[in-house]
Amino acid sequence: MMQKIETLFVDLSDWFIAWLQSLGVPLAWADGILLLIQFLCIVGIILVNITILIWLERKVSGFIQQRPGPNRLGPFGVFQTIADALKLLTKEDIIPSKTDRWIFLTAPILFMTISVMLYIVLPMGKDMQVVDLNVGLFFFISLGSLTTIALLMGGWGSNNKWSLLGAMRSVAQMISYEIPLALSLMGVVMIAGSLRLSDIVAAQDNLWFVILQPIAFLTYLISATAELNRGPFDMPEAEQELTAGAYTEYTGMRYALFFLAEYTNLVAVSALASTIFLGGWQGPWLPSWLWIIIKTYLVMFIFMWAKWTFPRIRMDHLMAFSWKVLIPVTLVNIVATGFGLYIFKGIGG
Amino acid sequence: MLSTERLTINIGPQHPSAHGGLHVEAVLDGEVVLDAIPHVGYVHRSVEKIAESRTYAQFVPYTARLDYLGTHLPVIGYVQTVEKLAGIEVPERAEYIRIIMGELSRIASHQLFIGSLAIDLGATTGLLYCMRDRERIMDMFEMTSGQRLLAAYMRIGGIAEDLPAEFIPAVRSFVRDIPKMIKEYQGLLYGNEIFQARLKGIGKLSAEDAIAYGVTGPNLRACGIDYDIRKAEPYGIYDRFDFEVPVGSKGDAWDRLMVRNEEIIQSGRIIEQALEQMPEGEIQAKVPRVLKPEKGKSVYHRIEGAKGELGYYIVSDGGEKPYRLHVRAPSFVNLMALPLVSRGGLLQDIIVNIATLDPVLGEADR
Numbered sequence: 001m002m003q004k005i006e007t008l009f010v011d012l013s014d015w016f017i018a019w020l021q022s023l024g025v026p027l028a029w030a031d032g033i034l035l036l037i038q039f040l041c042i043v044g045i046i047l048v049n050i051t052i053l054i055w056l057e058r059k060v061s062g063f064i065q066q067r068p069g070p071n072r073l074g075p076f077g078v079f080q081t082i083a084d085a086l087k088l089l090t091k092e093d094i095i096p097s098k099t100d101r102w103i104f105l106t107a108p109i110l111f112m113t114i115s116v117m118l119y120i121v122l123p124m125g126k127d128m129q130v131v132d133l134n135v136g137l138f139f140f141i142s143l144g145s146l147t148t149i150a151l152l153m154g155g156w157g158s159n160n161k162w163s164l165l166g167a168m169r170s171v172a173q174m175i176s177y178e179i180p181l182a183l184s185l186m187g188v189v190m191i192a193g194s195l196r197l198s199d200i201v202a203a204q205d206n207l208w209f210v211i212l213q214p215i216a217f218l219t220y221l222i223s224a225t226a227e228l229n230r231g232p233f234d235m236p237e238a239e240q241e242l243t244a245g246a247y248t249e250y251t252g253m254r255y256a257l258f259f260l261a262e263y264t265n266l267v268a269v270s271a272l273a274s275t276i277f278l279g280g281w282q283g284p285w286l287p288s289w290l291w292i293i294i295k296t297y298l299v300m301f302i303f304m305w306a307k308w309t310f311p312r313i314r315m316d317h318l319m320a321f322s323w324k325v326l327i328p329v330t331l332v333n334i335v336a337t338g339f340g341l342y343i344f345k346g347i348g349g
Numbered sequence: 350m351l352s353t354e355r356l357t358i359n360i361g362p363q364h365p366s367a368h369g370g371l372h373v374e375a376v377l378d379g380e381v382v383l384d385a386i387p388h389v390g391y392v393h394r395s396v397e398k399i400a401e402s403r404t405y406a407q408f409v410p411y412t413a414r415l416d417y418l419g420t421h422l423p424v425i426g427y428v429q430t431v432e433k434l435a436g437i438e439v440p441e442r443a444e445y446i447r448i449i450m451g452e453l454s455r456i457a458s459h460q461l462f463i464g465s466l467a468i469d470l471g472a473t474t475g476l477l478y479c480m481r482d483r484e485r486i487m488d489m490f491e492m493t494s495g496q497r498l499l500a501a502y503m504r505i506g507g508i509a510e511d512l513p514a515e516f517i518p519a520v521r522s523f524v525r526d527i528p529k530m531i532k533e534y535q536g537l538l539y540g541n542e543i544f545q546a547r548l549k550g551i552g553k554l555s556a557e558d559a560i561a562y563g564v565t566g567p568n569l570r571a572c573g574i575d576y577d578i579r580k581a582e583p584y585g586i587y588d589r590f591d592f593e594v595p596v597g598s599k600g601d602a603w604d605r606l607m608v609r610n611e612e613i614i615q616s617g618r619i620i621e622q623a624l625e626q627m628p629e630g631e632i633q634a635k636v637p638r639v640l641k642p643e644k645g646k647s648v649y650h651r652i653e654g655a656k657g658e659l660g661y662y663i664v665s666d667g668g669e670k671p672y673r674l675h676v677r678a679p680s681f682v683n684l685m686a687l688p689l690v691s692r693g694g695l696l697q698d699i700i701v702n703i704a705t706l707d708p709v710l711g712e713a714d715r
Contacts, residue, residue, distance in 0.1 A: 065477035161358045165380070165696070231471055232543055241700050243364060309537070311544045312471030314697050315380060 005287045009128055013038075038130045042119045050263045054081045056297075057304055064308045091252035096159070099249065103157030108250065108257035111150035115264035117143055122271050123197050125281045125289030136197040137189065140272060141182050144227060147265065148174040151229075154258070155246035166245025169235040169315060176322040177226035177233075183330035184219040187212075187337040188276050201280035210277040215333050217277045219326055221302065224269045226318070229262060230303055232310035233318060241312075270299035355383065358696075362391045366469045366700045369710030373687065375699055385691035385699050387684050392714040400674035405431050405640045408671070410501040415676065415712045417498055419458030419655030420490070421450040423676075423712070424503040429584060430650035430661040431505050434642045440631040443507040444586045448623045449520065450493070450502060451652075452616040456527075457486040458655035458709075459567075459609040459616075466606065466704040467538055470547050475538050482530045485523050492516050505640065507633035520620060527617040531610065539610075548603040552690035552702040555600060562686045565679050566657025567608045568706060572600035578653040585652075589626065590619045602705040609707075639669050656680050656707055676715055680708040 004011075013034055020030040055070065055078055062069025070077030095104065121136040123129045133139050148171055155167020189195060191212060192203035203209075210217045226233040237245040244250075247258050274280065274295035281288035283295075313321070356377040361367030370391030376384040396415065400408050408427070415423040425447050432439060439447075460483045467475025487497040492513050494500035502509050538544050554564065556572040569576055577594040579587045595611030597604030644667030651660035657679025666672035683706050690706070691699045 061473070065474045066481060067477065161356060165356075165358075169380075234471065241366070241697055308474050310472060311467065311475075311538070311541060311547060312697075313543050314547055315695065317543075317546055 007126075008287070009125065009289065035130070042130065043116060045124075046116060046119065046260075046264050046267065049267050050260055051081045051085075053263055053267065053300065054084070056300075060301065060304045061308045064305070085256065088256040089253055093252040093254060094249075096249050098159045100157040100159060103153045104249070105157075105254075107150050107154035107157060108254045108261070110153065111147055111261040112257050112264070114143055114146045114150060115261040115268065118265070118268040121197055122268065123201055123275060123280055124271075124292055125287070128281075128289060129198060132196060132198050135195045137185060137195045137200070137276075140197075140268075141178070141185070144181075144265070144269075145174065145178045147261075150261075151246050154250070158246070158249035160249050162242045162244070162248045163246050166235075166237065166242045166248070169242075170229065170246060172315075173226055173229075173233065173235050173318060176319055177223040177326075180219055180322060180326035180330050181223040181227055183327065183334060184216040184223065185276060186330075186334050187216045190334070190337050190341060197275055197280075200276055201282065204279045204282060208277065208279040213277065213333070213337070215329065217273075219330050219333070220273060220277070221299075223322070223326060224273065225303060225306060226322070228265050228269055228303070230266070231307035232313050234307075234312060235315060235318065266300060266303060267296065270303065271296045273299045353378070360385075360699065366703060368465065368703060368708060370714070371684075371703065371708065371710055373699060373703065375691075375696065377696060380696045382691050382694050382696060382699060385688050385702075387687045389681065389684065389710070389713050392710045394715065396715045397674050397676060400671050402670065404669045405435075405642075405671065406505055408674075409503065409505070410499070413499045413501045415678065415715065416458070416654060416656060416659070416680070416709050417711050418461050418709050419454035420498060420500055421447075421454040421502060422458075422652065422654045423659060424501055425451050425585075426650065426652040426654065426659045427661055428503045428505050429652065430648055430663055431640070431642075433650050434646060434648040434663055434665060435505075435636075435640055437506045437634050437636055439507055439634055441628050442511075442630045443632045443634075445623050445627040446508050446512060446632065447503065447585060448587070448590075449620050449627075450490075452619050452623075453486050453489060453520070453523075455616050455655045456613050457483050459613050460486075460530075462609055462704075462707050463534055463538070463606065466701075467544075469700050469704040470544065472538060472541075472544065475534070478533060478537060482526075485519070489516060489519050489523070492519065504633065504636075506636035507631070511632050517624065520624065524617045524620050524624075527614060531614065534610070539606075545603065547697075547701060548606060548705070549601060550599070551602040551694065551698050552605075552705060553599060553601045554686060554690050558689060559600065559686070562689065563682045564657070564686050565682065566654065567612060568605055568657065568683050568686075570595065571597035571604035571608045573598050578651055578658060582651075584650070590622050592616075592619050602701050605705040605707075641665075641667060641669055643667065651677065654679055656709060656712065657683055659712075676712075678712040678715060680710070681713040681715075684708040684713055 017030045017034060020033060021027060058080065059069045070080035073079035073083055118140055120130045121133050121139050151170040152167045155163040188200060188209050191209065192200045194200060229237060237247060247255055250258060271292065274292060278295045281292045283291035358375050358377060360373040360375055362370045362372040372388040372391060374386045374388060375382060396411055399411060409424060412423045412427040413420050460479045464476040464479030490500045491497045493516060494502040494509065554572055556574055559569050559572045559574065573596055575594055575596050580594055592615045595608045595615065597608050642665035644665065647662065647664040649660055649662045651658050658677065659679055660677035662675040663671050664673040687702055687706060690702050
């Protein structure tokens, strides 16, 4: 029984391919159709996750702030997100006349597209990965940095001073934090000896990398917070300063797309953290795809905790922190990892 | 060489940290502030002109709408001015109740200051903590007057109604909990590295500049000047209480916060003493139904409001309405120091400076 649940999704896709072949569809075509379905599944996973996540974020923030949080729609207010999504969908879509129209219109779509693409390489369970790229980690990081362009487009295209300031901040911030983010993952790559995410998960068979690389885990969490534009590093949005930063001029579903994309990124970054540092889908008793969900939500809780407790950092402090603290620390970590590996391999033969 | 442009950006009047209807015209070079000019008047209700067409008693509720965050203080200031003008003695008990309500208002105002500063820095939870504690004060105001925010509880010559039975225990338990509240703010906000980095050394105001600009209240005391009207020129019965005047040293945003934080504790001490000393008895002096102060008499009376020196200047022409009434609003005067403290800082510091100068626009615009 346990085995059945464990391999539920893998069996389903195998059965699907077999079924298509029995209908006389060539294998290559069947694989293509399966890929399409997997992509749709990813979108489904994202949407379901975000619906839960937004509700959870509100409940968590309510808990931290000693208030009940949403509690009107459904039990514990679980339908609040759906009601909000419907509200945003039915809102008037305002495109200000002085905007750079095409840039303004494509920015949220680009942002969302990039965020969805991050999921392609994430292992969501044993043998559950859409594409197992041999440069999976590299793919993830490079795509993640593309979101800067979407934010810059949104801020520039809005033709609004607040948006422009928000966009400029986001570019400065994301470029600065891209480096420690990538560097903090390098230690893990050195130990695992591969950029392939499934290899990294396999390398944590006995010991999670969070124990071998605790500093890297911390620096990853910090720089990922900045990458995600979440508090205390939510410079591009910075509600109390820049009204809504790069999103100021967006309304209705276009605004919601930005919002969704940020949460999509949050899930992706947390899933990557649990894949790289917390042993991925490995774990006893429960099926692998449940383990990754549990770990991802635990990491997301840390992000929420930080957001609802810390004040926003100042822009110049933010930049100084990246260049003067995080980058040196991650570099030292890499050097230390190198020495550690050298000694370890020397002892081991 | 790239040509750069100065960016003029309007913070407010519709802005999340505009504290009501404040409009700050910020001139930026990148994110560095070259100038920040406050424009007031968006909440102007011509209160001073209204005073000329209302009797002395009718004008009382209007004053509650000046500093609506420390609502009893402007009312106390007004009724005391009128009492001085007409030579009315206020009963002991009423004086004590005024002290209690005034200090509770001050605590409420300072708690909202801490909360709004926290949310302006992006720490949403700080606001909720302060609001939760301030709520208890609002409940006490509701007990006494039936109104939470704009309780026009004071009357010329006394107060409207005596305290209900449940009020004293509520105040006692609140005062007892003040150290606990401060400890929570300490844990959540003051102890936070980011919070300190955002406030320390930001928006420095020197003592000379503060005096030259007429800055008063906690903002002045943060610059290191020991000046509190409750001590310097005790009005009402403030000379009977033992309390300290907290003073800062650097005049930066952090000191402005710390002075207010300490004032909450001192206000708690005053309330405790007032509860001890409060006698039974009358709460309302005999005041003629239609108050007609002597013709040509004028009075300036000032109190230590939550934001600074809150003064009323009333000129009587012998009629039942004031001939002229002027409010010396501390928020307005303090706000004028904003360009001075903001220049050379960053855009994010303007927000901190607005929050720590603590203007309430109902008072600044009148």
